[in-house]
Amino acid sequence: MKRTVTPQDMETYARALQHARETGDLTSEEVDLLHARFIAEDADKTQWTIGIRSLQWHHRVNGKWVSAAPPRELQLELELMLVLKALQAPASRAATAPTPVATPSPAATPAPTPTPTPTPTPTPVPTASPKPTPQPRRCPKCGREVAANLKFCTMDGTRLP
Numbered sequence: 001m002k003r004t005v006t007p008q009d010m011e012t013y014a015r016a017l018q019h020a021r022e023t024g025d026l027t028s029e030e031v032d033l034l035h036a037r038f039i040a041e042d043a044d045k046t047q048w049t050i051g052i053r054s055l056q057w058h059h060r061v062n063g064k065w066v067s068a069a070p071p072r073e074l075q076l077e078l079e080l081m082l083v084l085k086a087l088q089a090p091a092s093r094a095a096t097a098p099t100p101v102a103t104p105s106p107a108a109t110p111a112p113t114p115t116p117t118p119t120p121t122p123t124p125v126p127t128a129s130p131k132p133t134p135q136p137r138r139c140p141k142c143g144r145e146v147a148a149n150l151k152f153c154t155m156d157g158t159r160l161p
């Protein structure tokens with residue numbers, strides 16, 4: 001399985017390899033092993049590689065490595081590419097400016113203020129003129145209902161207020 005890489009990618013990987021050798025992240029054998037497989041192909045299946053020290057491009061012509069300018073795109077074994085990318089990560093981190101860690105999370109969209117439901121203007125209750133429920137007039141003594149016009153209780157003759 002191969003993946004498309006650019007010559008710039010390959011140069012980055014070459015630097016990462018060289019860096020790994022310098023820092024001891026990889027032994028010389030490991031670097032040589034990776035470099036031996038560090039061969040990409042162009043569309044015509046011509047093999048290309050880059051010197052990890054010289055960063056010089058070569059392609060293989062009749063079994064010989066000949067210096068040449070690389071094509072715009074190359075195919076590299078995915079497995080190798082992943083190894084090289086893993087190498088590249090710490091090396092490029094040291095070389096380039098630190099990327100901001102966290103992109104600021106977008107400001108939380110404020111909760112929509114609820115449109116106030118119009119409070120229905122209360123239909124003014126007509127202040128009813130206090131219609132006193134006509135309390136039946138009662139005799140204070142016997143408690144019987146007595147007619148409003150009477151002055152005395154018809155039962156016991158008590159004087160009504």
Ligand SMILES: [Zn+2]
Binds near residue numbers: 140143153154
């Ligand atoms: Zn009475």
